[in-house]
Amino acid sequence: MAALISLLAICITATLQFVFPFVESNNGCVTADLIHRDSPLSPLYSPSETNSERFHKAYLRSISRLNNHFNPKAASPEALQAPMVSSGGEYFVNISIGTPRVELIGIADTASDLTWIQCKPCYKCYKQNPPIFDPKESSTSKNITCQSESCLRLEKDRRCDTSRNTCQFYYSYADGSYTTGNVGTEVFVISSKTNPDQGTFPNIVYGCGNNNTGTFDE
Structure with a gap:
């Protein structure tokens, strides 16, 4: 299984606030190659599946999302935010992180406001093919206070390691999946076939998940 991270968006048309919500940048547009989960380029691609089987699975994923969106609890006055579902994503994008770069595949996820990946030390993590990112091996990785x-903008998803004054996050999803870990800054690169280095963004605020469990690898 390839590394899957939560990525807020792919194309920047006005400001990087839309893609990386805690980063200020000049206006511009960055494009990336979207990879459908059933594409031969996808880490989830199964050559043994027929087109009808892929269609049926896509139908079931759509029904699952529909059920979560119209969950009576999610629609209650107490639930001011829509629940997030870690369904593995429909589209992926190639990215790199850190110095030196570590290549990963990110989920195009418009429901999350924090980009996160699996990080060492990993106490409870799902399987992935690329090595799990080690922030200690990156010269540009920093924790935030x-x-x-x-950190304050994470609001209810914010935690704090008071012994080290390190910002932490906790994200839970409607299907019971969750991720938690430190919050830091790092260099991200969004690439495409035509321009591998077109989108290089320093000091991106991201979650470094040390405890991740659920359906992220499905």
Whole structure:
């Protein structure tokens, strides 16, 4: 299974705030190659499946999303935010992170406001083919403090390791999946076939998940 990360968006048409919500940047547009989960380029591609089997699975995923969106609990006055579902994603994008770069495959996820990946030390993680990212091996990786603006903007998803004054996050999904770990900054690169280095973004705020469990690898 390839590494799957939660990525807020792919194409920037006005500002990087839409893709990486805690980053300020000049206006511009970055494009990336979207990879459908049933494409031969996808880490989830199964050559043994027939087109009808792929269609049936896509139908079941759509029904699952529909059921979660119209869940009575999610529609209650107490639930002001729509529940997130870690369904593995329909589209992926190639990205790199860190210095030196580590290549990963990200999920195009418009429901999450924080980009996160699996990180070492990994106490409970799902299987992935690329090595799990080790922030200690990257010269550009930094943790952020609990009092930083980026940490405070996580609101209810924010945690704090008071012994180290390190910002942490906890994300739970409607299907019971969850991820938790430190929050830091790192260099991200969004690439495409025509321009592998067109989108290089320093100091991206991201979650470094050390405890991730659920349906992320399905």
